[in-house]
Amino acid sequence: MKLLLRIVRTIVLFVVLTILSQVGGVIYLIYKPFGVQISKSIKSKITQRLSRFGLFLGFMVVSSLWIIPPIAQQFGRTPLPILATSEIPLKPAHWLFILTNRHYVTPKLKTTIVQVSQQMQSQYPEVQLIYLDANFPFLDNFPLLPHLSHDDGEKLDIAFIYKNSQNHIFLSETPTWLGYGYCEKPKKGELNQPKYCAEKGYWMYNLLSKFTNKKNDYKFDYQANRYLLKLMIKNPAVRKIFLEPHLKTRLKLSKYSKIRFHGCHSVRHDDHIHLQL
Ligand SMILES: [Zn+2]
Known part of the structure; x- marks a missing residue:
């Protein structure tokens, strides 16, 4: 029974880590024999758990920073800057x-x-651009959930630019811990696409905004x-930008066809900008 539980736990962790990080499941399998050794050699359960977690985290950090980037280059993907x-x-x-x-x-x-x-910095020297989800390092068509299209290295989400509402200084952090879910909602009189999608039964559309502090x-x-957004539009490499329709109108960008509506089957785009080649 104990063995069966252990196998189920390993499979569940493998699947979850693969969904979250693509190679995390494989790294977990590589770490596993070392984790078993720790369990055998340390008696205290708390120390055992902390040591196992610390070692696995170490494996993840080393692979993310030093092992995966050079391999990904061979597959035509490159990491964005860390700092x-x-x-x-x-x-x-x-x-x-x-x-x-x-x-x-x-x-x-x-x-x-x-x-x-x-280009942004030459106009706004104090602004640092913040990116959110991009793509995984390997394989086309491997989905980066919950995004539908981030699967070929050519998609990227960028955070909006915010000022502190008290002192009006540009902020170099996002309003939620992962950058998603802080929506610049439709105002009275503007097209309310999120409401329309919710009424049509697309419950995923507004999901992230409900779970973020x-x-x-x-x-x-x-x-x-x-x-x-105008810099992105003018860049010849950018083919499509997803933005909520009320923001396209509010920002007076209606004439630019590169900015498209992404569809109710996606998630709302008034908390970030999606761009793709
Ligand atoms: Zn996106």
């Missing part, structure tokens, strides 16, 4: 994006978004976000 610098003002919303290998793109998309971040002193900056 923003004065040369490349681009960074992830959270270190979890790196640990779970969700920050891989094609070299062309990397060049494009680096270019956009630098928000910091409330974040103010969506109209000018900077419009400028950023």
Whole structure:
């Protein structure tokens, strides 16, 4: 019975880690014999659990930072920067994006978004561009859940730009811990697509906004976000941008056909920008 439970636990962990990080399941299997050794050699249950978790985390960190990037290059994917610098003002919303290998793109998309971040910086020197989910390091058509299309290295989500509502200084963090779910909702009189999709039965559309803790002193900056979107539109490598229809209208970008509506089967896009080559 105990053995069966152990096998089921290993399978469940393998599947969950694979869904979350693509290679996490394989790393778990590599770590497993070392974990068993720890269980045998340490008596205290708490120390045992902490040591096993620490070792697995170590395996994940080492693979994410040093082992996967050079291998992914061979498969045509490259990691986005881990830290923003004065040369490349681009960074992830959270270190979890790196640990779970969700920050891989094609070299062309990397060049494009680096270019956009630098152009943004020349107009707004204090703004650092923040990226959210990109793609996994290997294989086309391997889904990066919950996104439908982030499966070929050519898709990337970018956070909106916010100011502190009290002192009006640009913020270099996202309003929720993973960057999703803080929605710039439709105002009275604007097209309310989220409401329309919910009424049509698309419950996934609004899902993320219900499960995120928000910091409330974040103010969506109209000018900077419009400028950023125009940089993306003007970049010849960018083919499509997904944005909620009411924001396309509010930001006076209606004439640009690169900005499209993504459909009710997707998730709402008034908490981030989706761009693709
Ligand atoms: Zn996206």
